Amino acid sequence: MPFLVPVDTGVPLAAPTFWIVAHRRALGRQPSTLYNELRSLMWLYLWAAARGVDIQQRLREGAFFALTEIIDIVNFCGRFTADALQEIDERSSKLSRLARRRKDSGRSVQSAEQRNRLAAISSFIEFTSADFLSVLAPWPQRWDHYNAVRTQCLDRLRGYTGGLAKPRRDDLGLPEGLEAAALKRLREVIEPDHPDNPFQPEVRFRNYFIIRLLLELGLRRGELLGVKLSDCNLGSTGSLTVHRRPDDPDDPRRDKPSAKTAARVLALNGRMTELAHEWVVHYRAKIPGARRHLFLVVNSRTGGPMSKSNLNKIFEALRHRVPGLPAELSPHILRHSWNDAFSETMDRKGIPGAQEVKWRARLMGWRSEFTARNYLRRTVRRRSNEVLKEMQDGLNIAPLEGVS
Known part of the structure; x- marks a missing residue:
């Protein structure tokens, strides 16, 4: 579970924690999504640190943000992290930095990233201020005033967000599947006995099985790494079930993979069922440490569940060592x-x-x-x-x- 933690205190901020747990996580968001949303919300607190603003006090007292501050927040969310941190560092320093101050790079992040940051900020302000608003129910006049300022602030913030350039709608340069020749080359080279197979002999069958699963079932990386032995039916009518297991207590990995999509049962043909059975019985069972957990795909050295970085290295080896495969080859491709x-x-x-x-x-x-x-x-x-x-x-x- 991700948290927003100031460096100076090491204690998670209360309001963002309540927002991410009670609101965003309650909507079924995956840990990776929650992490990205907190990273986006972080920009409100970076802005506050650069301007000397107490976010919680503003929301509690109903002052919110002036029009000039909203415009400043929008512009601040378009900056790169290094530029923002530099400004915060300069403001917090007690020494004069005028003589050695570097100029802002002038760079801006893509509009889609800026919109994501502002969307998280809007959601946080709306949710957190709703809690303060509910407390004012016994005092109608105070409730009306707070609600009017709150609505005006959110409308202005969303108005400026909506005015940002929208992502392009053409499909030039966006991800696509492999060309026929590259796909044929990949299927050939992953065969365990192929002369151009780039992997060590002890991991060739495992990597062959992994890539076949990705190709035949269209799985996401997180879905593959989250499959357990209990999800596999290797009988006469083979199948593999994809489950959503957010924050799985049985998963020892620090960066836990997760399934973004809905749970579903996927049929396996005879050959894929045979490959799964061969992997489980003749390969996985002989790897030390693999019996300590139920995850299907394991690290060949430790026997622990395979990590995202371990899977990425498989594709890195294919891209760098096999001529004819594209530079963008990945599980998602x-x-x-x-x-x-x-x-x-x-x-x-x-x-x-x-x-x-x-x-x-x-x-x-x-x-x-x-x-x-x-x-x-x-x-x-x-x-x-x-x-x-x-x-x-x-x-x-x-x-x-x-x-x-």
Whole structure:
């Protein structure tokens, strides 16, 4: 569970802790999401440190923030951390720094990051001030005044946030699945006996099994690392269940992986069931320390549950040691590749679009079918270009006389 902790005290701040536990975590947010939201909220407290403002006092007394301060907060949230910390350091120093003060870099973070910071700040102010507002219920006039100032502050803050440049809507340079040649190369080189396999012999089958799971099931990194032996049905009708286990007490990893998507049961074909059985019985069972826990994928040296960084190193080795694989190869890129393959299968089978959307959402664990757009860039481009070419081929335009 993440907390916002000032360096000078080492004690978590009470108001952000209450906000993240009672409000954000109660909505089912994953630890990684809570961490990112606290990182965003941190900018309100960085601004307060740079300006000498007591956030809790402002909210408790109903003073909130003046228009100039709101504009300053918006601008401050667009800065890089080094620039913000430099300003705080200069303000807190008792020595004159005028002679050696560095100029602000003038750099700004991307508008999406700035919007995330301001969204967390707005949520925190709204939630925390609601608690103070509820206390004023016995005094209607004080309640009305506090609520009016609160509403005005939140409206202004959200107004400036909404005015920031929105992320681009084109798909140039955004993640896509692997090209056919790269995907073929990956499937070949991960075979344990392939001459270009970049891994040590003792981890080749494990890494082969990991990448096959990512390719065949479209799992997220956190979902894969969170699978337990009890989630695997390796009988005649094999299956693997993805569970949401936030803050799992049985997980000894400091940075616990988590499933962002909904729990679901995914079918395994005969070959994938055989691979899972072989990994569990003939490989995992022989690794010292692996019997101390139930997680499916383990560290080959310690036997403990595999960490995110350990999994990342597998893909780092593939990117750096295997010619023909793209620099952006990652577990998430393989999730995009799964979606490309799913679309091609639906096209071959002639499955109606509405049915395809529902099936995809269930297999991916998405609560909203709208999420699919982030994984369909290659498919949308392929299908739209096919239609465009068909339209062009159907245009029988006779050449003009005299024009060769």
